[in-house]
Amino acid sequence: MKDIAIYIHIPFCISKCYYCDFLSFPRLDGSVDRYIDYLMREMDLYKESLKEYTVKTIFIGGGTPSYIGEKYIYKLLNHIYKNFNCNGLEEITIESNPGTLSRGKLRIYKEVGVNRISMGVQSLDDRLLREIGRAHSSKDFYNSYELVRDMGFENVNVDLMFGLPNQTWKDCEGTLEKAIQLDVEHISYYGLILEENTLMNKWYHEGKIQIPEEDLERAMYHRGIELLEDNGYSHYEISNFSKEGLECKHNLFYWELRPYIGLGLSSHSNLNHKRFWNYNDFTRYYDSLDKKELPIEGEEKIDKRMEVAEYLIMGLRLIDGINRKEFFNRFCMEIEDVYGEVLKRYEAQGLLDIDTENIKFTPKGLDLSNIVYVELLPE
Ligand SMILES: C[S@@+](CC[C@H](N)C(=O)[O-])C[C@H]1O[C@@H](n2cnc3c(N)ncnc32)[C@H](O)[C@@H]1O
Numbered sequence: 341m342k343d344i345a346i347y348i349h350i351p352f353c354i355s356k357c358y359y360c361d362f363l364s365f366p367r368l369d370g371s372v373d374r375y376i377d378y379l380m381r382e383m384d385l386y387k388e389s390l391k392e393y394t395v396k397t398i399f400i401g402g403g404t405p406s407y408i409g410e411k412y413i414y415k416l417l418n419h420i421y422k423n424f425n426c427n428g429l430e431e432i433t434i435e436s437n438p439g440t441l442s443r444g445k446l447r448i449y450k451e452v453g454v455n456r457i458s459m460g461v462q463s464l465d466d467r468l469l470r471e472i473g474r475a476h477s478s479k480d481f482y483n484s485y486e487l488v489r490d491m492g493f494e495n496v497n498v499d500l501m502f503g504l505p506n507q508t509w510k511d512c513e514g515t516l517e518k519a520i521q522l523d524v525e526h527i528s529y530y531g532l533i534l535e536e537n538t539l540m541n542k543w544y545h546e547g548k549i550q551i552p553e554e555d556l557e558r559a560m561y562h563r564g565i566e567l568l569e570d571n572g573y574s575h576y577e578i579s580n581f582s583k584e585g586l587e588c589k590h591n592l593f594y595w596e597l598r599p600y601i602g603l604g605l606s607s608h609s610n611l612n613h614k615r616f617w618n619y620n621d622f623t624r625y626y627d628s629l630d631k632k633e634l635p636i637e638g639e640e641k642i643d644k645r646m647e648v649a650e651y652l653i654m655g656l657r658l659i660d661g662i663n664r665k666e667f668f669n670r671f672c673m674e675i676e677d678v679y680g681e682v683l684k685r686y687e688a689q690g691l692l693d694i695d696t697e698n699i700k701f702t703p704k705g706l707d708l709s710n711i712v713y714v715e716l717l718p719e
């Protein structure tokens with residue numbers, strides 16, 4: 341049996357945050373029932389091809405999965421248990437927004453096996469939350485967090501953002517300190533990316549808002565790392581920090597380039613040396629499934645050269661980098677056989693730290709990682 345991870349996309353939200361480019365639709369409540377039904381049909385179509393796999397992790401993401409009724413989460417997870425081998429299942433995460441959780445929802449999540457709650461918090465400063473279009477306040481977060489703990493969840497992640505308009509280091513520090521005080525098990529600390537199709541990007545280009553200069557943005561990142569590490573969090577991936585042994589097992593499947601399938605609108609999969617992705621509109625998604633076909637919009641075969649490049653690019657996101665032995669076991673060659681000259685050059689420039697066991701980014705390399713990635717991709 342081989343291990344696999346399953347991602348399920350729930351594209352519904354209360355409202356659209358100003359910075360967000362994830363596929364999500366505000367207040368489409370009338371579409372939820374049908375969408376869940378089709379997600380289960382999609383699972384049915386995978387039943388045969390995943391016979392030799394055992395599901396290790398499930399991630400229900402979005403959008404806002406906690407926005408829809410708990411009965412849907414119950415149905416989806418039970419359908420997975422019915423269709424696939426789940427004997428070795430270790431982690432089931434559900435993404436949630438403060439203010440959308442209730443005792444009733446959390447009870448069902450627990451009953452159906454969810455053991456990790458990820459909360460999108462972004463900031464605990466109410467002015468900032470309003471300015472980025474969040475539909476909740478810091479108080480909503482504290483109330484939801486208390487419920488989550490009260491219902492016995494012992495593995496909680498919070499997503500935080502830095503580099504937001506008008507954000508200062510003091511704002512970031514305040515939010516990080518509050519999360520640390522709550523003793524959350526995992527923190528994702530993301531730098532704002534101005535995505536093209538967002539209101540925030542439009543306002544930025546119209547000069548209506550300003551975002552922190554690059555130096556300040558980088559300082560927010562480095563000081564954040566320092567604060568979290570000083571308080572017992574291990575920095576294990578560019579944007580992710582956890583208490584000992586509580587790394588997100590699901591995301592490790594992505595970073596270690598292990599097999600995963602994505603179900604639902606716009607989800608991506610990586611299986612049998614192929615990468616494929618689903619339609620991102622309801623009509624084509626439903627039409628395919630009506631014809632009993634997987635709703636796949638496109639696919640790419642990953643040849644060995646590309647797989648090596650992706651393994652390096654994803655693996656370098658991890659702070660421990662790439663283990664040479666694991667690389668050799670997977671590809672039957674040394675990393676230097678493919679990238680000897682490039683690696684040496686970046687080592688000389690102080691971007692990579694190369695020893696007999698691992699190849700990883702230096703702190704300077706983490707800041708300039710995008711430059712390195714471009715050169716690792718085959719022509
Ligand atoms: C799939 S999203 C949304 C999860 C959940 N609906 C929420 O908003 O809390 C996961 C996380 O990505 C981060 N994110 C979304 N858009 C971003 C952007 N433009 N730049 C940086 N981080 C972003 C946010 O921290 C968010 O919580």
Ligand code: SF4
Pocket residue numbers: 352353354355356357360361362364402403404437460
């Ligand atoms: S950040 Fe989360 S809540 Fe906001 S629009 Fe995106 S998916 Fe929805």
